[in-house]
Amino acid sequence: MASNNEFNVPQDGLAEAWQNALPEWLRGGDQAEVRIDGVDPRALNVTIKTAGHQKMEFDFAIRYVDSREIDIQLTDVEKDGQTVDERNDVIQGLIGDYRRHLHETAQALHHYTHS
Structure with a gap:
């Protein structure tokens, strides 16, 4: 279902x-890097690195469907630099946790994305 909700955020x-x-939602020691998507102005790329010896x-691709809803796609999982x-x-449990944290971050930023 299409939304009329405009998304015009730099x-x-x-x-x-x-x-x-995002770090507020992650487990202690986990790290995140957020980058703009060079092609889609509604998209961000996020890499989350787990804490500890693992x-x-x-890697996740996040795209704003509108000012309130995001679509999250897992693009890669690596361990010690090798795709797994x-x-x-x-x-799968970690992916589910991180997807939830990404949604929580988007909700926390509604004040920024929804004008």
Whole structure:
């Protein structure tokens, strides 16, 4: 269902807001990097690095459907720099947690994206 809700937020400011807000939702020691998408002005790319000895990285593409709703796509999971099969239960659990944290961050930024 299409939305009439306009989305007109400067992408660089949005990426900065995400970079500042996302760590509040992550587990202690996890790190996140938020980058603008060079093609889509409604999109951001997020890499989350797990804390501890696991050395895992999760890459997500986030696209604003409108000023309130985001679409999240997992684009890659790596362990020690090698792509891994994300279908195992532990990795699926982490993906679910991180997707929830991304949605929580988007909700926390509604004041920024919804004018």
